[in-house]
Amino acid sequence: MNLSDSKKKLALAGVICGLVAACLAYFGNPANMAFCIACFIRDTAGALGMHSTETVQYARPEIIGLVLGAFIISAATKEYRSTAGSSPMVRFVLGMILAIGSLVFLGCPLRMIIRMSAGDLNAWVALIGFVLGVGTGVFALKKGFSLGRAHLTNRVSGGVLPALMLGILILALATNLLKSSESGPGSMHAPILMSLAGGLIFGAVAQKARMCFAGSIRDIILMRNFDLITIIGGFFAVMLIFNIVSGNFTPGFNTPGIIAHSEHLWNILGMYAVGFAAVLAGGCPLRQLILAGQGSSDSAVTVLGMFAGAAAAHNFGLAASGTALNAETQEVVAGAVPMNGKVAVILCIIVCFVIAFTNKRSEGK
Amino acid sequence: MRKKELKLVVTFHTTADAMAMEKLCREQQVPGRLIPVPRAISAGCGLAWCAPTEERDHLTEVMSSGGIDLEALHECMV
Numbered sequence: 454m455n456l457s458d459s460k461k462k463l464a465l466a467g468v469i470c471g472l473v474a475a476c477l478a479y480f481g482n483p484a485n486m487a488f489c490i491a492c493f494i495r496d497t498a499g500a501l502g503m504h505s506t507e508t509v510q511y512a513r514p515e516i517i518g519l520v521l522g523a524f525i526i527s528a529a530t531k532e533y534r535s536t537a538g539s540s541p542m543v544r545f546v547l548g549m550i551l552a553i554g555s556l557v558f559l560g561c562p563l564r565m566i567i568r569m570s571a572g573d574l575n576a577w578v579a580l581i582g583f584v585l586g587v588g589t590g591v592f593a594l595k596k597g598f599s600l601g602r603a604h605l606t607n608r609v610s611g612g613v614l615p616a617l618m619l620g621i622l623i624l625a626l627a628t629n630l631l632k633s634s635e636s637g638p639g640s641m642h643a644p645i646l647m648s649l650a651g652g653l654i655f656g657a658v659a660q661k662a663r664m665c666f667a668g669s670i671r672d673i674i675l676m677r678n679f680d681l682i683t684i685i686g687g688f689f690a691v692m693l694i695f696n697i698v699s700g701n702f703t704p705g706f707n708t709p710g711i712i713a714h715s716e717h718l719w720n721i722l723g724m725y726a727v728g729f730a731a732v733l734a735g736g737c738p739l740r741q742l743i744l745a746g747q748g749s750s751d752s753a754v755t756v757l758g759m760f761a762g763a764a765a766a767h768n769f770g771l772a773a774s775g776t777a778l779n780a781e782t783q784e785v786v787a788g789a790v791p792m793n794g795k796v797a798v799i800l801c802i803i804v805c806f807v808i809a810f811t812n813k814r815s816e817g818k
Numbered sequence: 819m820r821k822k823e824l825k826l827v828v829t830f831h832t833t834a835d836a837m838a839m840e841k842l843c844r845e846q847q848v849p850g851r852l853i854p855v856p857r858a859i860s861a862g863c864g865l866a867w868c869a870p871t872e873e874r875d876h877l878t879e880v881m882s883s884g885g886i887d888l889e890a891l892h893e894c895m896v
Contacts, residue, residue: 455857457857458857458858527861532861534861594833594834594837595837597834597837597838598834599832599833599834599835600832601832602831602832603831660861663857663861663863665863668863672854675852675865676851676852676853676854676865678853678854680854681854681863735833735863735864736863740863744862747861813834814832814834814835814837814838
């Protein structure tokens with residue numbers, strides 16, 4: 454089925470992805486998180502022992518499903534192309550920035566939309582930073598930014614990340630080698646097979662529709678093209694209805710228990726770094742997983758960078774904490790970004806500027 | 819809503835090449851515009867140059883003189 458030859462079908466693709474996210478939230482994924490790429494990569498990194506924060510360790514089948522879903526559908530429809538060679542180590546660093554910026558805000562662009570649909574005004578504030586970040590990336594593109602072209606490579610190369618994801622799935626299903634949280638967000642999840650099925654469907658639809666949060670805003674700024682944002686609109690509409698019907702729609706800034714904080718400057722700067730890095734890397738965290746699934750080793754390296762960045766965010770105390778309710782005093786304890794996280798975000802933005810204005814098209818010729 | 823017409827679509831290896839193409843065409847007043855690569859052509863999410871089909875020879879000449887590498891030339895409904 455062609456999901457991209459009309460805006461109605463693109464909106465339908467967003468609706469399908471929204472239904473998947475709503476189902477997973479209903480059946481156990483953390484409130485207001487539902488389907489977050491950065492959070493789920495962070496949880497999976499924890500399950501693999503890359504960090505030791507005990508509350509966020511769980512091999513999320515959604516991440517595995519996204520990559521495998523994109524791999525299977527692209528292979529089945531002859532769109533699988535094994536490519537590599539476009540500045541892989543720069544992409545690794547951009548992947549780290551995507552994860553660190555997201556974990557300072559507490560969510561990737563996908564979760565930003567989910568949080569917006571639940572009335573979390575912090576996410577609407579962060580959207581400002583995300584749009585500005587994408588805009589800065591577009592400015593760099595206009596100034597000739599390029600990481601160089603990718604080349605066709607051995608077919609097996611593009612299949613390595615999907616194979617690694619399959620390996621993690623087998624470890625999760627057949628052994629007790631992986632860590633698994635007993636409390637906190639990592640302990641909250643939908644049944645494994647449902648999560649896997651959700652990831653597979655989401656991955657296949659996202660591959661067919663080319664769903665991308667950074668790309669949708671890039672296309673509006675650059676070409677006044679609203680195709681990709683139509684998918685996001687469909688996704689947002691479903692999550693908004695789900696949140697209202699399920700009683701999760703709570704407009705406000707300091708809502709406890711939804712894994713969010715109200716440090717506006719750092720919400721903006723965290724997502725600014727994510728938007729900027731996403732344009733430079735050629736796609737948001739979700740899109741990187743999909744591109745990796747359809748054979749791009751460059752995106753696979755970006756995904757590995759996201760794993761490293763997520764691990765660093767917890768090993769070095771960069772990740773923000775969410776606003777919570779003190780069980781004893783019933784007082785609201787405001788979430789915050791630690792000093793290390795603030796320094797890291799500033800460094801991430803500086804690195805984005807260095808990458809954006811030192812990698813030029815003419816150099817690759 | 820814009821009516822779909824048969825157009826010449828030029829795809830590139832990088833987004834930067836597409837941006838350079840836009841700049842070159844503007845300078846030389848060659849008709850056309852940047853578009854997202856049509857889904858029928860690619861699963862990628864890069865940019866392409868869309869122009870009237872009768873501009874094929876002229877565009878090829880302009881790209882050659884401007885040092886822009888194209889990936890492929892397509893004709894499709896845009």
